[in-house]
Amino acid sequence: MEMTLRWYGSKFDSVTLKQIRQIPGVTGVITTLYDTAPGDTWETEAIRRLKAEVEESGLHISGIESVNIHDAIKTGSPDRDMYIDHYIKTLERLGQQDIHMVCYNFMPVFDWTRTELARVRPDGSTVLAYNQKAVDSIDPAKMFDSIFGDSNGFILPGWEPERMAKIKELFALYQDVDDEKLFANLKYFLEAIMPVCDKYDINMAIHPDDPAWSVFGLPRIIITLPNIQRMMRMVDNPHNGVTFCAGSYGTNPENDLPGMIRALKGRIHFAHVRNLKHNYPGDFEEAAHLSADGSFDMYEIMKALHDIGFAGPIRPDHGRMIWDEVAMPGYGLYDRALGAAYLNGLWEAIEKA
Numbered sequence: 387m388e389m390t391l392r393w394y395g396s397k398f399d400s401v402t403l404k405q406i407r408q409i410p411g412v413t414g415v416i417t418t419l420y421d422t423a424p425g426d427t428w429e430t431e432a433i434r435r436l437k438a439e440v441e442e443s444g445l446h447i448s449g450i451e452s453v454n455i456h457d458a459i460k461t462g463s464p465d466r467d468m469y470i471d472h473y474i475k476t477l478e479r480l481g482q483q484d485i486h487m488v489c490y491n492f493m494p495v496f497d498w499t500r501t502e503l504a505r506v507r508p509d510g511s512t513v514l515a516y517n518q519k520a521v522d523s524i525d526p527a528k529m530f531d532s533i534f535g536d537s538n539g540f541i542l543p544g545w546e547p548e549r550m551a552k553i554k555e556l557f558a559l560y561q562d563v564d565d566e567k568l569f570a571n572l573k574y575f576l577e578a579i580m581p582v583c584d585k586y587d588i589n590m591a592i593h594p595d596d597p598a599w600s601v602f603g604l605p606r607i608i609i610t611l612p613n614i615q616r617m618m619r620m621v622d623n624p625h626n627g628v629t630f631c632a633g634s635y636g637t638n639p640e641n642d643l644p645g646m647i648r649a650l651k652g653r654i655h656f657a658h659v660r661n662l663k664h665n666y667p668g669d670f671e672e673a674a675h676l677s678a679d680g681s682f683d684m685y686e687i688m689k690a691l692h693d694i695g696f697a698g699p700i701r702p703d704h705g706r707m708i709w710d711e712v713a714m715p716g717y718g719l720y721d722r723a724l725g726a727a728y729l730n731g732l733w734e735a736i737e738k739a
């Protein structure tokens with residue numbers, strides 16, 4: 387594995403490349419052109435500039451998170467082919483710049499969903515949290531206002547104000563899209579992009595739906611092992627793989643995380659490893675990466691990745707806000723750096739054992 391950190395670019399991130407470079411064992415960043423919109427074709431020059439900036443700091447780009455997918459592709463609307471062409475062009479340009487891993491998601495309307503961005507934990511840190519009752523009682527159109535109010539002024543990935551302003555229209559677009567249609571639209575997209583992935587050796591790594599069930603009545607498909615296996619079988623190409631996000635799959639306590647990792651051997655192209663704490667059915671909050679702070683056995687997760695010979699990029703995920711840091715919720719420096727150090731420690735111990 388290669389330890390990495392997510393970085394949104396110097397215009398958008400409170401964390402600098404210099405700081406990332408000083409986290410022991412972190413050699414790469416996972417980044418994106420954060421000011422592109424889903425459906426845009428990425429400019430070669432912009433990719434080059436990003437790459438040069440990262441490399442000047444002594445790091446390199448280990449992958450992209452995310453190249454977002456336009457709603458026309460997810461809903462299968464008549465103009466999808468145009469947006470798929472844009473996507474293919476973007477992949478081609480990334481491949482030409484020697485970038486070989488792209489994380490994306492196929493979630494309708496919302497990317498990840500949380501009901502609180504700053505729930506206070508007993509140690510005084512704040513974390514992202516989810517409460518099903520709160521979701522059931524809120525109008526999705528209001529969700530954005532409550533989320534945005536707590537975001538420290540940062541634009542959260544997947545919650546861009548321009549998209550959220552059109553939320554009613556977005557919901558209408560998905561009116562006739564159920565799980566089966568979403569699977570079919572994903573298949574259509576994957577079949578179209580596999581040739582360019584084969585040509586440039588680009589590993590596509592689909593991110594799970596977070597939380598791993600339907601919210602606001604929208605279809606959600608990347609939530610369980612059988613569904614991932616269905617997705618991989620329907621376009622059976624090693625470049626069609628997954629981001630194994632422990633925190634997202636782990637929202638459902640029935641997902642056996644180490645077991646899933648073992649079953650996905652060879653098709654995990656990227657790993658997000660973080661911990662969360664289940665308080666009671668329908669309520670969870672994020673935790674420190676340390677096993678003892680949450681509900682997951684982080685040793686078993688890292689052990690499973692080690693056992694399958696996982697060699698791709700891995701990153702700590704959603705840190706707590708600690709030590710008075712002001713940053714994008716989940717994406718401060720301090721707790722993610724602690725997470726990276728802890729995961730590196732587990733890995734070293736597993737290797738030496």
Ligand code: DNO
Pocket residue numbers: 451452489490491497498543544593658704716
């Ligand atoms: C949340 C992230 C997601 C992820 C996208 C991938 O913090 O893990 O926003 O980047 O779903 O496209």
